[in-house]
Amino acid sequence: MFPAAKILEVDLSKKTININVIPGEIYQKYPGGSALGMYLLLNNTKATIDPLSAENVLIFAVSPFTGYPISGQSRMTVTAKSPLTGTAGDSQVGGDIPVHIKSNGYDAIMIKGKANTPVYLYINKEDVQIREAGHLWGKITGEAEKEIRKELNENHLEMSVIGPAGENMVLYASIIHQQTRANGRNGMGAVMGSKKLKAIVVKQQKTSLPYNLSALKTLTVDVKKRIEKNPVIVDLAVNGTAGVTDFHLQEGFLPTENWKSGYLEGGERIKGTTMTKTILKGTDTCYGCAIRCKRVVEIEGKVSPEYGGPEYETVSTFGSYCKVTNLEDIALANQLCNMYGLDTISCGATIAFAMECYEAGLLNEELTKGIELKFGNGKVFEKIIPKIAMREESIGVLLADGSARAAEKIGNGAEKFVITVKKQEMPAHMPQMKPNLAINYAVNPFGADHQSSEHDPALMAPEDSQDWLWVNKLASFKPVKSYGVLDENKAKFAWETQKFYAMLDSLSLCQFVWGPAWQLYGPDELINFIKYSLDWDTTIEELQEIGERRINMMRYFNALAGFTRKEDKLPERIFEAIPDGPNAGTKISKEEFEHALDKYYEFAGWDINSGNPHVETLNKLGLDWLTNLS
Amino acid sequence: MLKHLISLVWIGSLTYHKEKIDGEMMEVTINNKKEIIPDNITVAELIKQKNMRGNCSVWVNEKHLLLKEYDTFVIQANDDVKIIVILGGG
Numbered sequence: 001m002f003p004a005a006k007i008l009e010v011d012l013s014k015k016t017i018n019i020n021v022i023p024g025e026i027y028q029k030y031p032g033g034s035a036l037g038m039y040l041l042l043n044n045t046k047a048t049i050d051p052l053s054a055e056n057v058l059i060f061a062v063s064p065f066t067g068y069p070i071s072g073q074s075r076m077t078v079t080a081k082s083p084l085t086g087t088a089g090d091s092q093v094g095g096d097i098p099v100h101i102k103s104n105g106y107d108a109i110m111i112k113g114k115a116n117t118p119v120y121l122y123i124n125k126e127d128v129q130i131r132e133a134g135h136l137w138g139k140i141t142g143e144a145e146k147e148i149r150k151e152l153n154e155n156h157l158e159m160s161v162i163g164p165a166g167e168n169m170v171l172y173a174s175i176i177h178q179q180t181r182a183n184g185r186n187g188m189g190a191v192m193g194s195k196k197l198k199a200i201v202v203k204q205q206k207t208s209l210p211y212n213l214s215a216l217k218t219l220t221v222d223v224k225k226r227i228e229k230n231p232v233i234v235d236l237a238v239n240g241t242a243g244v245t246d247f248h249l250q251e252g253f254l255p256t257e258n259w260k261s262g263y264l265e266g267g268e269r270i271k272g273t274t275m276t277k278t279i280l281k282g283t284d285t286c287y288g289c290a291i292r293c294k295r296v297v298e299i300e301g302k303v304s305p306e307y308g309g310p311e312y313e314t315v316s317t318f319g320s321y322c323k324v325t326n327l328e329d330i331a332l333a334n335q336l337c338n339m340y341g342l343d344t345i346s347c348g349a350t351i352a353f354a355m356e357c358y359e360a361g362l363l364n365e366e367l368t369k370g371i372e373l374k375f376g377n378g379k380v381f382e383k384i385i386p387k388i389a390m391r392e393e394s395i396g397v398l399l400a401d402g403s404a405r406a407a408e409k410i411g412n413g414a415e416k417f418v419i420t421v422k423k424q425e426m427p428a429h430m431p432q433m434k435p436n437l438a439i440n441y442a443v444n445p446f447g448a449d450h451q452s453s454e455h456d457p458a459l460m461a462p463e464d465s466q467d468w469l470w471v472n473k474l475a476s477f478k479p480v481k482s483y484g485v486l487d488e489n490k491a492k493f494a495w496e497t498q499k500f501y502a503m504l505d506s507l508s509l510c511q512f513v514w515g516p517a518w519q520l521y522g523p524d525e526l527i528n529f530i531k532y533s534l535d536w537d538t539t540i541e542e543l544q545e546i547g548e549r550r551i552n553m554m555r556y557f558n559a560l561a562g563f564t565r566k567e568d569k570l571p572e573r574i575f576e577a578i579p580d581g582p583n584a585g586t587k588i589s590k591e592e593f594e595h596a597l598d599k600y601y602e603f604a605g606w607d608i609n610s611g612n613p614h615v616e617t618l619n620k621l622g623l624d625w626l627t628n629l630s
Numbered sequence: 631m632l633k634h635l636i637s638l639v640w641i642g643s644l645t646y647h648k649e650k651i652d653g654e655m656m657e658v659t660i661n662n663k664k665e666i667i668p669d670n671i672t673v674a675e676l677i678k679q680k681n682m683r684g685n686c687s688v689w690v691n692e693k694h695l696l697l698k699e700y701d702t703f704v705i706q707a708n709d710d711v712k713i714i715v716i717l718g719g720g
Binding site: 236251457463582 | 661662683684685687688689692694695696697698712714715716717718719720
């Protein structure tokens, strides 16, 4: 029997604390993380609310699998209406806190209302306290965390903390854990700040055991060999996600100068392998994970290992987007974002946008207060990031709402420099190289996201390789032999792998460990893991349906908020050919994109004109209850 | 005696090296660029020589090779080779 979900519900306006239970038969349809978050969001607020009002709810959701002894199970989704996109908001994180939300007995924590003065939440099983946090307000994440440990006289704590950016409701503020990990995307930190909630603190508890531990051990006993046999995972362990920089640079698909190019001159100075050889001090991992992909860097007197190290996305947004080839400047930007609580993707991309505006004469030094926002000038990061986080001076206020809103204020053609979808800045994987991402960036319910589907190279893999064989377990695909191919096959790939990734985000499993292509464990092993964990006999089809249900709930929420196909669009620059580098000339056309989008909606069972789910699709997924919402 | 043996080995290795340079190189196209590579090189050796990390996908004269062919498929002069690193997200 599927376990029931225990939801800790805290109303900060009413100062009430309740524990609610969702029966197992319902929980099984929305089994944690992103799906559970959406289920709670839809049932506890309206899609038309102001995301920064007391009416928004902020949900931290794990899953029945969180904390079991295997790699890639310590993940958590934060869900709320996003202030950045205006859509359903959704952001994942790893680390240790997911396990300890679960070890305290909770599948989700739902925050309602808004405190009058700053507070933090302390959880020790049923002992849940709303504690005063006036003395923590204004502090950077690391200081706040230290202060809380001192105050509680307790080291065995895990916490989710916002920095000044969240307090000031910067629209891309993040929620930080262990000073090194972030629920970065969609401005979840701003929602937390709007509720005057500085932190959620959980006491570490003993984790529970899976249904069949000895069977589960058959998946973990050879993990070292399994890693050694997988060159992608080896590279992830050695160079972190920053290793991706090397490949994108080599192929000429590293978004450069605010996406004007894919080739960065001097880019070898910011490669993942360069980081490994220079500033890397150590590695870090999430609870129970054997891969250790997290970076820890140190630059004496400048960057502290306490704040981890840059991921690929951060290297790109502060590096190639801004044409900066100084790794130290990028590492410092990463640290500042973790200290102040800012999403490194949106922050770096917004600064790159501002650099293009500055060079085009749309921003002047009077507004920037003497900061030379030129491409290549990485020294601006330490000046401008705190201003954004504090909403300080005109430039800080302007950029704190992201590039799309800044462009509306700047005018004079600044909007053509905006590289966003649904007002969220695009991550660093170029749709010209990976055209399935053109579809997924456009249709993804919470804006452009690179972790919402498998990437196209899986369709270019040898037909006897793991990548090809695993991905074809989801559906039958045609092989692809070059970059830039966007057709019905890619639309199908986008849809089928999006469902799989949506399911992983619901089961709260890491996409580097569990996946349909290059990862450590594939679809068959996932089914075994589920069986050994919960005695749940499932199938690929049932798992895909979980993902499909999650995506449809999001699309329906967005439809209620007024979103249609009109918002499923890409910046004009994405339809330009790559101008230089080894793959110069690679492009996707608008016609191909619109045709693929039509096909995607057909696969999804959505209306081609509105882009929203047909009633029949909702009924098929057991989501008929959605149509009673307004 | 030992000195004599070392000299022989040294002379032998020089001869081998000379042959590699003089007679065993060929021109091919790799990812649209002309390159000179050793003759009789297999796909697996080429990938290693080019220091390509991760999983690679290889086409030779438009033929998409299977992984199991990498150790035995020998590149010929004037072949058109395409190598792509199979890379996911991150």
